[in-house]
Amino acid sequence: MIPQTNPKAAYLAQREAIDAAIRRVLETGWYIQGEEVAAFERDFAAYTGSVHAVACASGTDALILALRGLGIGPGDAVITVSHTAVATVAAIELAGATPVLVDTDEHWTMAPAALEAVLKAWPSGVPKAKAVIPVHLYGQPAAMDEISAIAERHGLILLEDNAQAHGATLQGRMVGRWGKAAAYSLYPTKNLGAIGDGGIITTDDAGVAETLRALREYGWRERYISALAGMNSRLDPLQAAILRVKLTALPADTERRRAIAARYTAGLAGLPGLGLPKIRANAAPVYHLYVVDAGARRDELQARLKTAGVGTLIHYPVPVHLQPAYLGKIALGPGGLPNTERAAKSVLSLPLFPQLPDADVDTVIGAVKAAWAA
Numbered sequence: 001m002i003p004q005t006n007p008k009a010a011y012l013a014q015r016e017a018i019d020a021a022i023r024r025v026l027e028t029g030w031y032i033q034g035e036e037v038a039a040f041e042r043d044f045a046a047y048t049g050s051v052h053a054v055a056c057a058s059g060t061d062a063l064i065l066a067l068r069g070l071g072i073g074p075g076d077a078v079i080t081v082s083h084t085a086v087a088t089v090a091a092i093e094l095a096g097a098t099p100v101l102v103d104t105d106e107h108w109t110m111a112p113a114a115l116e117a118v119l120k121a122w123p124s125g126v127p128k129a130k131a132v133i134p135v136h137l138y139g140q141p142a143a144m145d146e147i148s149a150i151a152e153r154h155g156l157i158l159l160e161d162n163a164q165a166h167g168a169t170l171q172g173r174m175v176g177r178w179g180k181a182a183a184y185s186l187y188p189t190k191n192l193g194a195i196g197d198g199g200i201i202t203t204d205d206a207g208v209a210e211t212l213r214a215l216r217e218y219g220w221r222e223r224y225i226s227a228l229a230g231m232n233s234r235l236d237p238l239q240a241a242i243l244r245v246k247l248t249a250l251p252a253d254t255e256r257r258r259a260i261a262a263r264y265t266a267g268l269a270g271l272p273g274l275g276l277p278k279i280r281a282n283a284a285p286v287y288h289l290y291v292v293d294a295g296a297r298r299d300e301l302q303a304r305l306k307t308a309g310v311g312t313l314i315h316y317p318v319p320v321h322l323q324p325a326y327l328g329k330i331a332l333g334p335g336g337l338p339n340t341e342r343a344a345k346s347v348l349s350l351p352l353f354p355q356l357p358d359a360d361v362d363t364v365i366g367a368v369k370a371a372w373a374a
Contacts, residue, residue: 002351002360004311007188009355010253011195014245018195021241028237033217036237040244041200047167047247048176050202052209055235056216059163059185062199063091065233066183067131069201069212070157072097076130079118080161081110082319082332083340084135087185088161089320089330098127101321102333104340106278108291108347109142110134111339112150118333119154126331131157136165136175138315138349139191139257139288141280144170144178151179159183164288166191167254171282176202186235186243189353191257191288192250194239253354257287260352260361264290267365271372273297275346289315290352297372298346304371310364313349 011018025036037055045053056062072078074096080088082101092099100123102114115132122129132151134142144160151158158179166184168175176182184190186198203209211228214221219230265276275293279285294301302312319340321330351364 001309001311002356002364004313004349004351005189005353006355007193007195007353009353010193010246013355014249017245018242021245022238025237025241031237033234034237036244037235037240040235040240040247043244043247044200045202047250048174048182048202050177050182051204052206053200053202054209054212054216055198055200055240056233057199057235058197058233059183059187059190059199060087060091060094061216061231061233062183062185062201063088063133063159063161064095065212065215065231066159066181066201067091067095067097068215069203069208070131070159070180072131072157075127077127077331078131078133079115079129079156080133081135081137081340082321082337083108083316083343084137084161084320085163085316086320086323087163088133088135089326092133097130098331100126100129100331100333101337103335103337104343105143107140107142107280108137108343109140110147112143112146114333115147115150117335119150121334123331129154129156131159133159133161135161135163136168138277138291139165139168139286140277141165141168141170141175141283141285143280144173144175148178163187164190165286167250168286169284170280180205181208186239191254191286192243192246195242196239198235198239198243199233200235254286256354257352258285260356261285261287261290263358263361264350264352264365267362268292268368271369274368274372287352289349291315291347291349292368293343293346294348295346298348301368301371302348304374305364305367308367308371310367311351314347315349317344319344
């Protein structure tokens with residue numbers, strides 16, 4: 001079976017360096033926070049071009065901490081999308097704020113027109129909007145030029161959910177560099193993934209960074225003294241050391257992802273009714289996922305590919321607003337979320353990870369063509 005993703009392959013590709021990094025941490029005797037975490041934060045800030053990077057325990061915590069660090073909480077509404085990992089919406093609620101969900105565009109990211117529409121026709125009984133979280137889903141940049149202009153006009157704080165788009169650019173500008181802060185996931189399958197869980201937040205604001213560092217560790221600015229009501233969300237040094245090694249390979253891994261995506265696009269072009277990823281003008285995606293739009297044939301295609309030995313996944317099968325925990329409990333933009341609901345029934349993620357051989361890519365292409373022709 002060709003897997004849809006394979007984090008073990010990423011470990012094996014850098015096994016010697018990763019094992020050495022783990023031994024280095026074990027031998028220090030320092031297993032919480034410390035210089036290894038600080039060094040990873042410096043490395044990641046340099047990679048993104050940010051002034052500050054603050055590591056934490058998960059991508060979900062990165063969003064929660066970023067919201068709290070930006071002063072967003074009870075009495076505030078935060079606009080985001082429903083076609084995303086549930087973590088985006090869960091984080092808003094866990095920060096005490098109220099999510100408001102808008103529809104997506106043809107790139108499966110926040111539709112600027114939908115954002116503008118909900119701000120003009122604000123749902124009754126919902127707190128005032130304070131922030132907007134565009135999600136750079138699948139490694140595809142959202143329409144940040146338009147979204148940032150709308151946010152500025154309406155006085156909204158812009159926080160980017162960059163869990164799947166480490167290194168993607170729009171108009172030559174890295175995503176994560178458009179808003180007040182950006183939250184990243186370091187989950188094992190992400191473009192930069194730990195061997196375990198992790199997250200990190202970037203910002204150019206020294207005051208926000210200082211607040212984030214306090215919030216992630218009980219609100220401490222001085223040990224054992226909680227200046228703020230914080231939480232426990234620390235990236236441990238073992239993961240930081242592993243991530244420092246893996247960060248050195250991220251540029252090459254990104255180019256490999258792009259090469260695999262280009263091979264898929266060339267090989268699958270022209271299949272009637274099969275939608276391939278649409279690339280925004282002046283965007284350079286990083287292809288966390290290669291997602292096709294199979295329409296009403298999605299489940300059939302997935303089943304045929306499984307029989308052919310090709311693993312696939314659905315990102316995501318149920319929009320957040322239709323999940324049992326959220327159904328009927330979240331305000332939606334005017335007109336509902338038709339693009340979001342259609343995507344949930346039609347998208348399919350093909351195998352893609354940097355260590356995927358060209359021969360396997362060609363096998364997947366052949367299997368998709370055969371299944372589509374059946």
